[in-house]
Amino acid sequence: MEIEDSGKKKSRIRSIENQFLVEDGRIIVENRDMDNEAVGMMLFEDIEAVNIKPAGTLYDGEVEFLLKKGIKLNFKIKKYQEEDFVELKSLLGK
Numbered sequence: 001m002e003i004e005d006s007g008k009k010k011s012r013i014r015s016i017e018n019q020f021l022v023e024d025g026r027i028i029v030e031n032r033d034m035d036n037e038a039v040g041m042m043l044f045e046d047i048e049a050v051n052i053k054p055a056g057t058l059y060d061g062e063v064e065f066l067l068k069k070g071i072k073l074n075f076k077i078k079k080y081q082e083e084d085f086v087e088l089k090s091l092l093g094k
Contacts, residue, residue, distance in 0.1 A: 015075040050089040055079040
């Protein structure tokens with residue numbers, strides 16, 4: 001978690017190549033490069049389901065966001081990142 005100037009905590013969840021900023025009913029997807037460039041945004045109400053394929057010791061897992069428009073967004077995750085996405089899934093109630 002990071003702290004803003006206003007004192008509020010900003011929740012950042014990381015996958016292998018991206019990070020997710022969870023705030024104000026939306027998820028902002030950013031690159032994990034030096035510039036943290038935003039590459040997309042999802043509103044909580046647009047997310048129909050969050051599917052998590054568990055990661056193992058020798059292979060990466062996967063998180064799939066299913067959006068109402070039939071769009072699927074897939075992100076690769078490591079084992080240690082999995083519990084953050086399980087927590088996000090329960091926050092969304094999906």
